[in-house]
Amino acid sequence: MADPELESFKREICCTRVLEQHGYIRDVGESTDASAKYRKADDIVVVQLADGHGTGWMSVRGDGGRGGRCGDVISLWQDLTGDSLGRARVALRRWTGGGAAVNRIRRPASPPRLRPTPTAFDRGVWGRQARLCEGSLGWAYLTEARGLNEALIKRAIERLREGPYGTVWFLHADPRTPGVPTGWERRGPSFDGYAKGGGKALFFPWQSLGAGRLVLCESAIDALSYAQVDGCRGDTLYASHAGAIAEETWGILTDLASGLDLVLASDRDVAGDNFVASLSERLGSIARSITEDRVPPYAGFKDWNEFVKNQRLQQMHGEQRDAQ
Incomplete structure (x- = not known):
């Protein structure tokens, strides 16, 4: 008999995110x-996208004899972590907001607790x-999944949570x-959003007094990526x-x-x-000059973070060749 919780993991969690x-x-x-190829060191994993969700994977070459392995998101998690099914179940619940309520003891329903309705955005959060x-899940997301340099993240650390x-x-x-927060962008392996009730302003990784140049991107990660490519210019x-x-x-x-x-470093x-x-149109008569610097069309990338991630991939390939 199929396990409802495990089946929900397969439906809701994309292998690419893991x-x-x-x-x-x-x-x-x-x-x-139809498929996405992922690399890490000598390991290559292909995720099938024909179902529109990325629920199947196959290791075509890998360390430790992993080549030829395949399966769903549960087996992928176990393959990457060495977790037992029980430990994998606990870990994957975080990716679905807790998972299905399976084999739990049913208790009498309690009267609903009345909670005050927030009347305003809470900046204090x-x-x-x-x-x-360093070492946190968020740190790993930025450095490993997004390819951002640690020195860059440390410089922007006051503007990150x-x-x-x-x-x-x-x-x-x-x-x-x-010093007054209006809101915050929220990005993660399986989430992309903005603080509920918060107002948009601008994200600046750090302060640059006397700057004569302003680079505008569509997301905070793209702004950090552009800064990395641009050499974090002081002006x-x-x-x-x-x-x-x-x-x-x-x-x-x-x-x-x-x-x-x-x-203007918008997405392509x-x-x-x-x-x-x-x-x-709206800033042309105000700014001293306006230029476009979007990711090069010949590169085949949508935004500056894809460009940065590819740079990191090429660097990894170079390090592998040097080690051989």
Whole structure:
């Protein structure tokens, strides 16, 4: 008889997310719409995407004789961690919000507890959240799954927080009222969102006094990725507007862009085209200059983080060749 909880894991958890959490990097050049190839050191894992979800995997070459192994997300977790089925079950519950209630003792229902309805966004949550630290799930997500350098993360550490389930929070604030959180982007292996009830402003990895250049990206991870490629220039503000640009953000940009060289580093897709058009139209007469610096079209990547992850993959390949 099928186990409902295990079946829910297979339906709800994508193998690609598990691989990224464990430091595997997608080989964009050898991936297709039907399958995604992931690499880590000498290990190669292919995830089938024909079902639109990535529920099956196969190791075509691997360390420790793993080549030829295949299965679902549960066997993948066990293969990567060495966990027993019981330990894998406990670990995977975090990826589904707790999993199905299986074989639990039924107790009489208690009367519902009335809780006060929040009337406003709680800015204090940011201050109470744990700081990102080396060795944490969030740290691993940024360094291993996203390919960001540790030195870069340490420089931005004041604007980052550790969220649940391996997520990282990226602080949004209005530079005209420094120190007051308006909200935060939330990114993780299986989550992409924004603080509920929070207002969008801009994410800045760090402060750059007297900057004459402003680089705008669609997400905090892309802003960090661009900064890494750009060499973290001291004359530059790197910023994210977190997708759709709020009216409050337009007000900040109108004040901030005045007299600066504005660089639009939007994604290379239709949404990115629209952002470039609207930003150019509304800020063109305010900024000193406006240029586009989107990920090169010949590279085949959508955004600057995909570019950075590929750089890390090529570096790993080079290290392997040098070691041979």
